[in-house]
Amino acid sequence: MEALASLGAMALAAFVAATLLPAQSEAVFVGLLTAGSADPLALFLTASLANTAGSILNWWLGLMIARHGIDRLPARLRPDPVRFAQAQGFFARFGWPSLLLAWVPIIGDPLTFVAGTLNYPFWRFALLVLIGKTGRYAALWAGWTSLA
Numbered sequence: 437m438e439a440l441a442s443l444g445a446m447a448l449a450a451f452v453a454a455t456l457l458p459a460q461s462e463a464v465f466v467g468l469l470t471a472g473s474a475d476p477l478a479l480f481l482t483a484s485l486a487n488t489a490g491s492i493l494n495w496w497l498g499l500m501i502a503r504h505g506i507d508r509l510p511a512r513l514r515p516d517p518v519r520f521a522q523a524q525g526f527f528a529r530f531g532w533p534s535l536l537l538a539w540v541p542i543i544g545d546p547l548t549f550v551a552g553t554l555n556y557p558f559w560r561f562a563l564l565v566l567i568g569k570t571g572r573y574a575a576l577w578a579g580w581t582s583l584a
Contacts, residue, residue: 442474447486454490454538454569456497456515456545461487462576469580480577484570491538491548491565498552519546527551535564539572 446461446468453461465483469476497513506514523546527534535551538544551561 439474439478442468442471443478443482446474446479446482450483450486451490451493454487454545454548455493456513456549460541462572465573465576466580469577470584476577480573483573484566487539487569487573488562488566491545491569492562494545494548495552495556495558495561498549499555500552501549502553502555515546515549519543520549523547523550527554532556532560532564535561536568536571538565539568 446464449459449464450461453459461483465479468474468479497509501509519542523543526543527547527550534547535556538548548561548565
């Protein structure tokens with residue numbers, strides 16, 4: 437039961453951290469690895485998939501914005517205009533490879549939103565974001581393993 441609760445907490449933290457809401461999941465991931473309350477592989481897979489799912493929500497919101505306008509979003513879900521403009525510029529300059537950086541704090545979440553506003557193909561988007569997010573958690577896990 438403890439493992440299930442840990443995986444649920446990891447899924448929630450990773451999902452929220454990938455949305456436009458301010459949150460981080462790295463500390464939760466490392467904390468749960470340290471606590472040993474769930475299998476590390478299960479934590480890794482849960483974090484990677486939930487974090488990708490949060491980015492998919494951003495992509496979908498961006499798609500809805502492109503179709504219906506930003507005013508349809510609740511105020512708390514609207515992207516910060518400065519970060520959004522930075523992400524647009526980054527995506528315009530680097531294109532699809534920039535989605536591999538969806539895990540990067542500050543620019544990653546707006547990048548996934550921008551991809552949606554540009555109607556970037558869903559499956560290509562999901563694969564690129566999954567690769568980047570999985571790589572981040574793999575690096576955290578490897579770092580934790582080397583220190584533990």
